[in-house]
Amino acid sequence: MRARVFVTLKPSVFDPQGTTVGEALHTLGYTSVTDVRQGKYFELEIDAASVDDATRIAAEAADKLLANPVIESYRIEVDQAAALAGAKR
Amino acid sequence: MKFAVVVFPGSNCDHDAHYAASQVLGQEAELVWHKDTSLRGADAVILPGGFAHGDYLRTGAIARFSPIMQEVKRFAAAGGPVLGICNGFQVLLEAGLLPGAMLRNRSLHFRCEFVHVRVEQVDTPFTLAASPSQLLKIPIAHGEGNYFAPPDVVERLERNRQVVFRYVTPAGEPTDEANPNGSVNNIAGICNEARNVVGLMPHPERACELAVGSADGLVLLQSAVRRFGTAGATVSVR
Numbered sequence: 001m002r003a004r005v006f007v008t009l010k011p012s013v014f015d016p017q018g019t020t021v022g023e024a025l026h027t028l029g030y031t032s033v034t035d036v037r038q039g040k041y042f043e044l045e046i047d048a049a050s051v052d053d054a055t056r057i058a059a060e061a062a063d064k065l066l067a068n069p070v071i072e073s074y075r076i077e078v079d080q081a082a083a084l085a086g087a088k089r
Numbered sequence: 090m091k092f093a094v095v096v097f098p099g100s101n102c103d104h105d106a107h108y109a110a111s112q113v114l115g116q117e118a119e120l121v122w123h124k125d126t127s128l129r130g131a132d133a134v135i136l137p138g139g140f141a142h143g144d145y146l147r148t149g150a151i152a153r154f155s156p157i158m159q160e161v162k163r164f165a166a167a168g169g170p171v172l173g174i175c176n177g178f179q180v181l182l183e184a185g186l187l188p189g190a191m192l193r194n195r196s197l198h199f200r201c202e203f204v205h206v207r208v209e210q211v212d213t214p215f216t217l218a219a220s221p222s223q224l225l226k227i228p229i230a231h232g233e234g235n236y237f238a239p240p241d242v243v244e245r246l247e248r249n250r251q252v253v254f255r256y257v258t259p260a261g262e263p264t265d266e267a268n269p270n271g272s273v274n275n276i277a278g279i280c281n282e283a284r285n286v287v288g289l290m291p292h293p294e295r296a297c298e299l300a301v302g303s304a305d306g307l308v309l310l311q312s313a314v315r316r317f318g319t320a321g322a323t324v325s326v327r
Contacts, residue, residue, distance in 0.1 A: 016192070020197055070239070071190045071192060
């Protein structure tokens with residue numbers, strides 16, 4: 001089962017990289033882009049029995065390692081299609 | 090006295106720290122590989138600067154899994170003095186031995202230059218030989234030294250006098266211009282509540298001889314030497 005983990009700086013934390021990328025986009029003429037937040041993206045292949053299990057394991061991994069809770073928050077998506085394919089197998 | 094200098098894969102200031110302790114201060118010093126599980130009876134531990142484990146994931150994030158870190162944690166919990174310099178400070182933050190986290194420098198630039206820091210507290214094992222508000226001219230060399238902690242944590246650090254070093258102007262003022270990386274409250278270094286674990290971004294070990302531009306950094310290691318009362322600690326700065 002594949003879990004996708006998106007790690008970004010918390011809204012309260014200044015993101016100098018995102019801000020700089022945003023300014024670069026403005027220079028290219030994309031003035032409609034009003035904000036950019038840069039983050040990290042992880043794909044975890046997880047041997048889990050259910051989507052809930054995979055989500056729980058990915059959340060633990062994010063809490064303990066993938067994200068630093070002082071400055072970062074995360075969002076998890078578990079691939080439903082891959083989960084169903086895995087269940088049929 | 091004896092210093093242990095931990096060597097992670099990617100450490101690059103380990104020999105500078107070892108040199109300052111052994112050659113400049115004439116103390117016993119030993120390099121300890123990160124996979125070792127013993128600090129070899131050291132009186133004080135230095136986590137040096139560099140790029141431990143390539144800074145993969147986040148600076149310092151992987152180093153906390155190195156076997157020696159269990160021993161460093163035990164040593165710190167027992168009151169042993171631990172000094173984290175630059176990347177070593179980042180490792181202490183990720184390992185939970187000090188509060189807060191590092192962000193990219195406000196400017197996004199890797200800053201490599203001399204700065205001035207003010208010694209805010211002289212009751213830690215690495216500042217007890219300094220005088221209150223003493224100014225130190227020591228170098229920084231980092232891309233992620235923008236110290237961050239939530240407001241309540243910063244407030245607690247200030248209230249508990251855990252801010253040990255602050256970036257200041259050559260006249261000693263903590264202005265925004267004197268802040269090289271955007272750290273909250275110009276924080277350059279902090280200690281834990283027990284005051285035996287100290288971390289700072291500037292490199293005192295790179296400023297231990299006048300030949301390299303400053304010997305102001307020597308006072309940190311001298312403090313540890315004074316604490317452990319070893320003979321032969323008289324220093325002639327070259």
